[in-house]
Amino acid sequence: MIEFDRVSRRFGQQDALRNLNLQIDNGEMALLTGHSGAGKSTLLRLLLLLDRPTGGQILVDGQSTQQIQGNAVGHYRRRFGVVFQEHRLLFDRNVRDNISLPLEIAGFSPKDANRRVRAALDKVGLLSKERADPNGLSGGEQQRVAIARAVVARPEFLIADEPTGNLDPALSAEIMALFEAFNQVGVTVLVATHDASLIARSDHRLMTLAAGQFIQAEAA
């Protein structure tokens, strides 16, 4: 379970987040929305320990992230699969090598890694592109490769920051369907988006941030 307990993040005189309370249960899927600068990215960065709160605390399965320091940060981040808006694929590696990177980091054997990469590619519908160069893939395919990389090590949490930002509505729906599929097998999913059509189609909990605070938190 992810829990934000009166979390604040202040940059100089500016509050990016103010006394934010949030709870996402294990196995839940939630959408986080808000205008640019509302604090979505700050919230995700705090959750991934790319930044630290200036007030309050974040608890993941009851453990405060304040206690996580040094090498433990890497171990903590491996519990998360992360999908970025700009994919962040490595263009000097093929699709297979991009997806196997988290498995390499986690120390999986090449044989087991290969099996998992193929399974992940199968789930995102890109099994035939295993050896492809990411440069030759469409935007939607690149994002699916990024999703496969995020889920290949079977993380407990899947975090997506504007995953459909550069995609057309049909592709956006496909990507959301993938997240839902992973959520159905028990992965906790948090998607930050300001894609209104995506939000309108979703029946998951929606949290709206404005000026660093929630103005709406509703279950479908």
Next chain:
Amino acid sequence: MTRAQKRDQARSAPWAAWRAQHRAAANNSWQKLAVQPVVTGVTWLVIAISLALPSTLLLTLDNLSAVTGGVDRPPQLSVLLTGESELPVAEELQRTLKAWLEIDDVVLLDRERALSQFIQQTDLAAVVRSLARNPLPHTLIVIPMSATSEVAMTELGQRVQTLSGIDRVIVDTRWVSRLETALQAGWRWVLALGTVMLMGAVLVLGNTLRLAIEARKDEILVVHLIGGSPAFARRPFLYLGLWYGVGGGLVAALLLMMMTWWMAGPVNALFLLYESPLRMRAPGAFYPVSLIVLGGSLGLLSARLAAERYFRQLVSQAAS
């Protein structure tokens, strides 16, 4: 069983995982070198020159040390008597000189023994037999007290020269002490030059690796974001530095062997002309192995320094 436990169960044993990660990083880094043959070749050559130049000088000094090492007798005076001086005169002079306080010993080398030694060493028996008389004079080898300085040796030679019946006094082995002094200066020069060259190699390697890190900063950031440890992110660059260094060391060893082979002909001919039993020493195994180990160590050191410096920048970029 939680997802994390299932995932941990599927992981390799830590040792096997560590080995697999190293193997992957080493292979990946080698492939990066192979796809840029010009950059790799130039870097190897720069490192090789930085290593080969001081090591060639070291090898030369080693050879010269062998020359002086073969002359381990103390400085001495060779006192050549006039041709007219007969053996009793030589014996009298020997006794006189032995009585001097600054002289430890005086050995008489009579002209007959000197001639037979000359015949043995030069193989010119036929020529010598054709001479009407023995052209060599009686010679006294004067060995001074052990702590005699070069100035004192010169003064002693001048004093000996004033005695009657003496043609010439040769202060021999003085060249040995001069050569040894020159060699000491040479060792320092090589040490200083070598240090500067090695620092240059570290800077060149550091810059090459900085460019490699810059070119792969996306990979470093992604590794950082998805939970890779700093050691994991650094590893490919350490291997890159190692391959650059080991490759440079190998090329340096080849250069050294080629230069030694090229120099050996004329140097050995010179030794032969002076009828010296010495021959130019080959680098053997010590020099090539040392160059490869030194190159590899420099590569690792440069990679470590470059990675430490630029990773910190990249990670702070990721956090901003």
